[in-house]
Structure formats: C-alpha cells, structure tokens
Amino acid sequence: MVKKILIANRGEIAVRIIRTCREMGIETIAIYSLPDKNSLHVKLADQSCCIGPASPKESYLQIPAILQAAKNMGADAIHPGYGFLAENADFAQACKDEGIIFIGPSAAAIRKMGDKAEAKKAMAAAGVPTVPGTVGLISDVEKAASVAAGIGYPVIVKATAGGGGKGMRIAKEEASLRQAIQLAQKEAASSFGNGGVYLEKYLAAPRHVEIQIMADGYGNIVHLGERDCSVQRRHQKLLEESPSPGLSTEIRKAMGNAAVLAAKAVEYCGAGTVEFLLDEDGSFYFMEMNTRIQVEHPVTEMVTGLDLVKAQILATVGEHLPFEQSEIELRGCALECRINAEDPGADFVPSPGILEKYQVPGGFGVRIDSAAFEGAAVLPFYDSMIAKVIVWGATRKEAIQRMQRVLDEFTILGVKTTIPFHQQVLADEKFCLGEFNTSFLETFTFSSK
Amino acid sequence: MFTVEDLREIIEMVEKSSLQSFELEQGSEKLRMTKAANGSLVKESQSFADEINNKVEIKSLGNKVVERDEEGINVIASPMVGTFYAAAEPGGEALVKVGQKVTAGSVVGIVEVMKLFNEIEAEIAGVITDVLVKDGDFVEYGQPLFRVCAEKS
Amino acid sequence: MQIKVARPGLLTTIQDLGRRGYQKYGIIASGAMDNWALRIGNAVVGNKPEEAGLEITMSGPVLELPAGLFFSLTGGDLKAEIEGIAVPMWRPIHIKKKCQLRFGRPILGCRSYMTVSGGFDVAKVMGSKSTYLRAALGGFQGRSLQKDDILPIGTSLIREGKWRERNAFFSAPCWYVPQYYVPSSKETVTLRYTVGGQWNAFSKRSQQDFSAAVFSLSNQSDRMGYRLSGPKLMLKDSLEMISEAVAFGSVQVPPDGNPIILMADRQTAGGYPKIGQIILADLPKTGQLAPGSKVCFSEVSLQEAEILYLEQEKKYRDLLRSIAWNLLLRAEA
Numbered sequence: 001m002v003k004k005i006l007i008a009n010r011g012e013i014a015v016r017i018i019r020t021c022r023e024m025g026i027e028t029i030a031i032y033s034l035p036d037k038n039s040l041h042v043k044l045a046d047q048s049c050c051i052g053p054a055s056p057k058e059s060y061l062q063i064p065a066i067l068q069a070a071k072n073m074g075a076d077a078i079h080p081g082y083g084f085l086a087e088n089a090d091f092a093q094a095c096k097d098e099g100i101i102f103i104g105p106s107a108a109a110i111r112k113m114g115d116k117a118e119a120k121k122a123m124a125a126a127g128v129p130t131v132p133g134t135v136g137l138i139s140d141v142e143k144a145a146s147v148a149a150g151i152g153y154p155v156i157v158k159a160t161a162g163g164g165g166k167g168m169r170i171a172k173e174e175a176s177l178r179q180a181i182q183l184a185q186k187e188a189a190s191s192f193g194n195g196g197v198y199l200e201k202y203l204a205a206p207r208h209v210e211i212q213i214m215a216d217g218y219g220n221i222v223h224l225g226e227r228d229c230s231v232q233r234r235h236q237k238l239l240e241e242s243p244s245p246g247l248s249t250e251i252r253k254a255m256g257n258a259a260v261l262a263a264k265a266v267e268y269c270g271a272g273t274v275e276f277l278l279d280e281d282g283s284f285y286f287m288e289m290n291t292r293i294q295v296e297h298p299v300t301e302m303v304t305g306l307d308l309v310k311a312q313i314l315a316t317v318g319e320h321l322p323f324e325q326s327e328i329e330l331r332g333c334a335l336e337c338r339i340n341a342e343d344p345g346a347d348f349v350p351s352p353g354i355l356e357k358y359q360v361p362g363g364f365g366v367r368i369d370s371a372a373f374e375g376a377a378v379l380p381f382y383d384s385m386i387a388k389v390i391v392w393g394a395t396r397k398e399a400i401q402r403m404q405r406v407l408d409e410f411t412i413l414g415v416k417t418t419i420p421f422h423q424q425v426l427a428d429e430k431f432c433l434g435e436f437n438t439s440f441l442e443t444f445t446f447s448s449k
Numbered sequence: 450m451f452t453v454e455d456l457r458e459i460i461e462m463v464e465k466s467s468l469q470s471f472e473l474e475q476g477s478e479k480l481r482m483t484k485a486a487n488g489s490l491v492k493e494s495q496s497f498a499d500e501i502n503n504k505v506e507i508k509s510l511g512n513k514v515v516e517r518d519e520e521g522i523n524v525i526a527s528p529m530v531g532t533f534y535a536a537a538e539p540g541g542e543a544l545v546k547v548g549q550k551v552t553a554g555s556v557v558g559i560v561e562v563m564k565l566f567n568e569i570e571a572e573i574a575g576v577i578t579d580v581l582v583k584d585g586d587f588v589e590y591g592q593p594l595f596r597v598c599a600e601k602s
Numbered sequence: 603m604q605i606k607v608a609r610p611g612l613l614t615t616i617q618d619l620g621r622r623g624y625q626k627y628g629i630i631a632s633g634a635m636d637n638w639a640l641r642i643g644n645a646v647v648g649n650k651p652e653e654a655g656l657e658i659t660m661s662g663p664v665l666e667l668p669a670g671l672f673f674s675l676t677g678g679d680l681k682a683e684i685e686g687i688a689v690p691m692w693r694p695i696h697i698k699k700k701c702q703l704r705f706g707r708p709i710l711g712c713r714s715y716m717t718v719s720g721g722f723d724v725a726k727v728m729g730s731k732s733t734y735l736r737a738a739l740g741g742f743q744g745r746s747l748q749k750d751d752i753l754p755i756g757t758s759l760i761r762e763g764k765w766r767e768r769n770a771f772f773s774a775p776c777w778y779v780p781q782y783y784v785p786s787s788k789e790t791v792t793l794r795y796t797v798g799g800q801w802n803a804f805s806k807r808s809q810q811d812f813s814a815a816v817f818s819l820s821n822q823s824d825r826m827g828y829r830l831s832g833p834k835l836m837l838k839d840s841l842e843m844i845s846e847a848v849a850f851g852s853v854q855v856p857p858d859g860n861p862i863i864l865m866a867d868r869q870t871a872g873g874y875p876k877i878g879q880i881i882l883a884d885l886p887k888t889g890q891l892a893p894g895s896k897v898c899f900s901e902v903s904l905q906e907a908e909i910l911y912l913e914q915e916k917k918y919r920d921l922l923r924s925i926a927w928n929l930l931l932r933a934e935a
Binding site (some may be wrong): 506554561562563564565566567568569 | 766768775776778779780873917920921924925927928
C-alpha cells in the first residue's frame with residue numbers, strides 16, 4: 001500500500017483527493033503555483049512544495065518540476081486529478097520510469113484513447129457500437145464523400161487529436177463536404193498540432209450519456225451506472241445527473257456492458273468514463289473514453305454510495321477492486337451543478353476576483369465539493385470553477401427541489417456566478433420533465449434580470 | 450520574473466474577463482494592469498504592442514526582492530524546484546561566498562532538476578551578505594537562496 | 603545554412619557513431635572517439651543520436667558561424683570562445699550574429715564535439731557520415747577539414763526558448779548536461795577492463811603489472827590506437843594465434859610488450875594477444891586521452907561491466923527525456 005501521494009493538481013479536485021487520502025491513512029504532498037500559496041489544498045496537505053509561477057505551463061504542467069518534487073519528498077505515487085497532466089501519456093510513462101505509481105491507466109491506454117480515430121478503430125474491433133463513419137483518418141476527399149453518401153447526411157468532420165469542440169465541421173450535403181474537411185483540418189492543425197480528421201454520421205440532438213467504469217490490475221472491470229451530461233454549452237458540461245431520464249433498464253445494461261468491453265480492449269486500470277451518444281431511437285454509439293477521474297464523479301458517488309477516488313487509488317496501486325458488479329446498485333437520483341465564476345448574462349465571460357462573502361449551504365443529501373473559502377481569490381489563470389454542488393434525492397423531482405433550495409441558500413459575493421443560470425435551467429419545464437438532449441441549451445434563453 | 454510570454458498570457462486572460470483592474474504580486478515582482486476607460490472587450494486580438502498602447506497600462510515594479518529593506522538588501526530566489534549545489538562540480542569550490550561581489554550575470558549556484566543542471570544567475574549587482582541554503586538542499590520555486598546588498602547606482 | 607572553415611585546426615573530421623555492418627568486409631568502423639559526447643551533443647540540439655558532428659582534436663579550428671545556427675560543444679574543454687567570450691558547453695547555443703568560433707588550449711580532455719541542429723549535410727558512405735582518413739572514405743570529401751571548406755548544414759530542429767541573451771553574438775539556456783568523466787591531463791586516469799581473450803597466456807608478473815602499473819600514452823597514439831609505455835607485458839610462452847575480431851577498447855600486446863588500446867579507426871581483426879577489454883562505460887573517458895596522459899587499469903567482472911553499461915545507458919535515456927522536456931517546452935515560443 002502506498003504511503004505518500006503527491007497531488008499534481010489544484011483547486012477542488014486536489015482537496016477531494018487529499019480528503020480520501022487522509023481517510024486511507026496516506027500522507028499527502030500538495031504542489032502549488034505562487035498565487036495558490038494560500039489555497040485550501042495546500043493547507044490540508046501534510047507537505048507542500050511551490051513549483052512555479054502563475055502560468056500553468058510553468059507550474060502545474062511542468063513535468064520535470066513535479067517529478068523532482070515527488071522524488072525529493074518521497075512520494076510513492078502521483079495523482080494527476082483531471083485536466084493538466086491527467087491524460088498526458090508522456091507524464092504517465094515518466095512516472096513509471098522513475099518508479100512512481102501514476103494513479104491512472106497505463107501510458108499505452110491513455111495514448112490509444114487519446115487518439116480519437118485510433119480509439120474508434122479499437123472500439124469497433126472490440127464490438128462496441130461506434131458512430132458510422134470513416135475508418136481512420138481522411139486522406140482522400142473522394143473516398144470520404146462516398147463514405148458520407150453511404151451513411152447519409154448530415155455528417156461531421158472531427159479532429160483526431162481534438163476535444164472541446166475544436167476542429168469540427170458539419171456538412172449538411174455533399175456540396176459543402178470538401179470545405180468542411182479543409183476547415184476542420186486547418187483548425188485541428190493550429191489548435192492541436194495534428195491536422196488529422198475523420199468523418200462520422202452527425203447526430204443532430206443526441207443525449208450525452210457516459211458510463212463510469214472502474215478497473216483493477218487483475219482484469220476486474222465494473223461499471224457504476226451512467227451520468228447524463230446533455231446540458232452543455234459549447235461542449236462544456238454545466239449540469240450532470242444520474243440516472244439518466246432517457247435510459248431504460250435494458251439500455252443501461254447494454255451500455256454498461258459496452259463500456260466494460262471498451263475498458264477491456266485497452267487493458268484499462270483505474271477510474272475511467274466511456275462517453276456515448278444516445279439517439280432518440282435508443283441506439284447508442286461510442287464517442288470517446290476519458291482516461292481519468294472526472295469532474296462530475298460525485299454524481300455517481302451519491303447514487304452508488306461508493307468512494308470512487310478511494311477505489312481508483314486501490315486499483316492502481318495493485319490492490320483488488322473493493323466491490324463487485326453484483327454489489328453495484330443505483331439508488332435515488334443525484335444532480336450536480338458546476339458553479340463557475342462567470343457572468344451568464346454576459347456570454348459567460350470569466351469573472352475572477354475575491355470571494356468577499358462565501359456562505360455554503362448544507363443539509364440532508366447535500367454535498368459541496370470546493371476549495372473556496374471566504375476571502376479566497378478566484379484567479380484568472382486557471383478554470384473558473386468555484387464549487388460543485390451535488391444533491392441527492394429519493395426521486396428526480398425531490399433532487400431538483402433540493403438543488404433549488406440549496407442554490408437559493410448558497411451566497412457568493414465578490415464575483416459573478418452561474419448560480420442564477422442553474423436556477424433557471426432547473427425551473428425549465430422541459431428539463432423538469434426530463435425531455436432534453438445536447439441541443440437543450442441552444443434554445444434555452446437565460447434572463448439576466 | 451515576468452517574460453513576454455507570461456505578460457501576453459496574463460493580458461489575454463484579464464482581457465477576456467470582466468476585471469477592470471488587476472494586480473499581481475509574484476514573489477518579488479509586481480504587475481498592475483488597468484483597462485482603458487471604455488473597458489470594452491477586444492473581439493479580435495491585435496498585436497501585442499497595440500494591446501499595451503491602447504487598452505492596458507502596465508507597470509512592472511521592483512526587481513528580485515522578497516524582503517524589502519531600507520538598506521537595499523535583496524534576495525535571490527530559486528527559479529525552479531530541485532537540488533541546490535553550491536559548487537559547479539561535486540566537491541568543488543563554492544561559486545560564491547559571503548562578502549563576494551557579484552554582477553547580474555554571475556552564476557551564484559546550480560539547481561539540478563531531473564539530471565540537468567541549471568545555472569542560477571544573480572540578476573543583481575552587489576555583495577553577497579548571506580548564504581541561505583546548503584549544498585545538497587532541496588529547494589522550492591521562489592525559495593530564498595542568497596541575500597545580496599545591492600550596489601548603490 | 604553553412605559553416606566556413608577559416609582555419610582547419612590540428613585534426614577536425616566529421617564523425618557519427620560509426621560505419622556499421624561492413625567490418626566483415628574489412629571496412630573500418632571509425633566514428634567518434636567519445637560517443638557519449640557526440641550523443642549528448644546531438645540530443646541538446648534536437649538531432650538523432652547517430653547524426654554526424656565535428657570531432658575537434660587538441661588544437662581547434664576557426665569557424666565562421668552564420669546567424670540563426672543552433673549548435674553545441676561537448677566532450678573535452680578546448681576553451682572555445684566567440685569574439686573573445688567563452689562559449690558554455692554541454693548545452694545548445696543560438697548564434698544571433700555572424701561570428702567566429704575559436705579554440706584555445708585544452709583544459710580538460712582532448713577531443714571536443716561540435717553538433718549542429720539539422721546535422722551536416724554530407725553524403726553517407728556505406729550508411730555512415732564518419733570519416734575514415736586512411737581510405738579517404740566518408741565525411742567531408744574523405745579528409746579532415748581544410749581552410750576555406752564550406753560545410754552545408756541541414757534545417758534546424760529546435761527553436762530558442764527562454765534563453766539568456768549572453769551578448770550580441772549568441773544566446774544559450776541556463777540548463778546544461780553536467781559532465782562527469784572528462785579527465786584533466788594532470789590526473790592518472792583509471793580505466794576498467796574485463797580480462798581479454800588471451801589473458802591466461804600472459805605471465806603472472808605481466809598480469810600483475812597490467813593491473814597495478816601506471817602507463818602513459820606515447821606520441822604514437824591516434825584514432826587507430828593508443829600505444830602505451832610502461833612495464834613490458836610478456837607472454838608465458840610464445841603463442842600461435844589466428845587473427846580474430848577486435849573491438850573498440852581491446853588492449854592487445856604486440857611482441858615488443860607495449861600494449862595498444864584499439865580505438866575508433868582500429869583494424870577489423872588482430873593477431874596480437876589481447877590482455878584486456880576496456881569496458882563500454884569507460885570508452886568515452888578513453889576517447890579523451892592524449893599523448894602524455896597517464897592511465898592505470900582496474901579489473902572488473904563481466905557482470906559488473908554490464909551493470910555499469912546499463913547504468914550509463916539509463917542515465918543517457920533519462921537525460922534524453924529531460925533534454926526533450928526543456929527543448930520541447932522551450933520550443934513553444
């Protein structure tokens with residue numbers, strides 16, 4: 001069992017990981033950039049090390065500095081959290097080379113799933129349903145056109161090294177396909193340094209449903225149900241829930257099995273999430289696999305009653321999974337709202353500043369995951385998340401009501417927050433009925449009154 | 450030490466936000482930015498020089514000072530995480546001693562990070578008054594290494 | 603881009619890691635005398651390890667460097683300077699303004715390696731750019747550099763990162779690869795060896811002498827081999843030997859009893875008895891010896907030799923990775 005873990009991250013996820021480590025009796029090392037000196041994660045850790053200035057490139061992404069700190073301070077393992085180096089295969093490999101356990105899957109698994117075209121090929125080979133499209137990258141526009149004709153328009157051209165909505169172009173008919181390919185390639189090359197693109201059937205308004213999986217090094221892979229993350233703005237998730245109002249028991253089972261197959265195909269170890277697109281007719285397709293613990297993992301923790309960070313640590317340090325598939329049961333309904341320091345009335349422009357007043361709500365079925373405290377600064381260098389508000393209810397209706405009550409109670413002054421936005425989404429009729437998909441926010445209007 | 454890349458990144462981030470003014474103290478350096486009166490967001494990013502001239506007024510204050518002292522004592526802080534060496538070779542003579550004169554380009558110590566050696570330069574002209582670390586010490590980013598009495602200019 | 607040779611220096615040749623796969627036809631392997639220095643030199647300028655560099659011996663050349671050049675100096679310290687300013691070693695240098703690179707007296711070791719980012723654009727002969735002087739093979743027209751030679755260079759593979767502007771002529775980063783093995787001419791250098799194929803043919807006295815005495819490199823020491831003077835090493839009885847393969851670092855003893863350490867331009871097969879084999883991990887150090895250098899030998903087991911070699915190669919891979927982080931990160935200008 002590891003004795004000391006260095007957390008290569010900051011903010012709420014660093015706090016989250018440190019909390020579980022403390023419960024497991026594992027010592028913790030926090031790293032921080034200069035402006036993060038007084039952060040909560042630094043306060044909670046047993047040891048800390050300043051690794052650089054504000055810029056993430058010079059601090060939280062500085063692989064040599066992080067590895068050197070881990071070595072000098074005696075860390076057995078490094079937990080990368082999410083974002084930053086969490087899906088950097090070189091970093092995972094470097095940890096291994098230095099004899100430090102990387103709390104995550106192997107560099108090979110990260111690499112395979114990080115290359116979208118390769119991942120899709122591997123999934124198709126493993127029997128996981130994938131969106132019909134080109135096999136591998138587009139090299140010949142004529143071939144791409146014939147594939148598109150075969151699957152039917154509209155089609156979407158996507159960057160293999162991409163994410164976050166960049167390097168994508170939709171083509172509604174053959175006439176606009178050529179340009180769509182060119183534009184996507186150009187954007188992909190400049191955004192990700194890799195201009196490779198592939199083509200897929202475009203699903204106009206699917207649900208985004210992801211399955212949480214957990215795997216150990218002994219071949220045990222378990223799925224822990226789904227999260228519906230369809231409420232997205234420009235491919236950024238804002239609100240997540242489990243179970244998904246769009247899933248029947250049969251589809252849940254089928255998706256869970258598909259997710260396990262996906263993880264098996266890359267000999268996965270640790271926590272992972274397989275993202276699917278769920279079409280209106282109930283068919284689902286593999287979209288991508290996130291080879292890390294995700295922001296919205298607490299949603300699954302609330303409905304399963306299981307500590308996913310603990311399971312992840314145990315699995316990656318060589319222990320067996322602390323649970324079996326038969327033990328996994330989803331109870332009730334959980335909802336998560338990401339409260340960001342952004343102004344929903346001004347196109348969600350980041351609103352950094354000092355939290356002059358920060359009063360946290362509580363009560364039955366309420367969980368707040370945050371590194372914020374009164375007087376803390378929300379810095380412009382990193383993501384603008386202040387807190388994750390997660391509620392549990394016996395029914396979806398109860399969960400929504402509870403979330404409304406909690407958001408009403410949550411007092412944050414000094415920065416603009418997205419709380420009013422979430423309150424309006426939760427009051428939306430379609431949302432309350434569970435009738436929504438990834439196009440929901442496109443037609444949703446926020447009233448900034 | 451703020452570089453052109455740092456400043457560009459910081460300006461972009463402040464620009465994209467709703468902040469009207471922004472002040473950052475980083476170790477011994479201070480950076481203050483205020484937006485032009487109309488505070489409007491720039492949709493297209495212009496050249497870096499334009500940003501400085503038209504939209505943002507930047508004042509870069511101070512030099513490598515961690516503790517400010519009336520007598521002008523400055524501190525040389527470590528620019529990286531790693532193992533500090535006082536000499537260029539193991540067992541060699543220390544690069545600087547108390548009382549030694551240094552110039553901005555003088556190499557005052559070495560920090561080893563993942564097998565590579567990094568020369569730490571004084572960046573200030575003056576006389577070394579204190580050596581705050583030992584050969585072989587693990588140092589953090591920003592950790593004070595030496596105190597220097599600056600040359601009166 | 604190109605480098606012009608204003609003065610050729612004592613012996614400046616293009617060398618890579620050697621001509622492989624042709625020794626069975628009698629083609630000499632050649633290559634850098636200090637392959638650690640060449641590999642590190644290539645790494646810091648973003649080149650592949652087998653890229654060719656300049657091997658600069660003892661008294662260095664005067665080279666005209668073009669603006670925009672990325673290069674590095676590794677190996678022996680021959681007091682390189684640009685327009686009077688000392689050039690830091692074991693790291694990449696970026697030339698800002700056309701200037702002249704000169705060398706002074708050797709301070710440490712005797713062979714310096716100059717690598718350029720993108721490599722030297724000369725033809726490969728039998729898969730290698732190494733120069734074999736005796737057969738006028740490879741390198742720059744099969745010979746050492748001469749005045750007015752123009753060396754073409756490939757496209758640079760790196761960009762400047764957060765480097766210090768040292769002066770008007772060049773900038774360089776603060777990081778460098780620490781050197782750990784280049785000997786100064788004052789010290790007696792210990793070379794570790796495993797017993798040679800014909801060790802048992804030597805008299806007990808000679809075996810003892812070999813591992814205890816101090817030898818010095820005679821003036822007949824060059825890229826082909828180092829002739830040592832010291833106690834004469836004698837066989838127990840006369841030996842009838844069929845020529846067999848020899849390696850870089852093989853120590854063979856001709857009838858006159860003065861051992862020869864075979865080096866980069868060694869012959870492919872030898873008929874003299876071999877008393878020892880310098881271990882791989884000590885070959886770079888050996889490549890930095892010059893006439894007059896004092897050496898002594900220390901025996902290690904084959905197992906120890908392998909461990910030392912693996913340690914060295916692990917160190918090399920670790921350095922390669924650290925260099926790549928610094929070059930990669932810095933290259934995102």
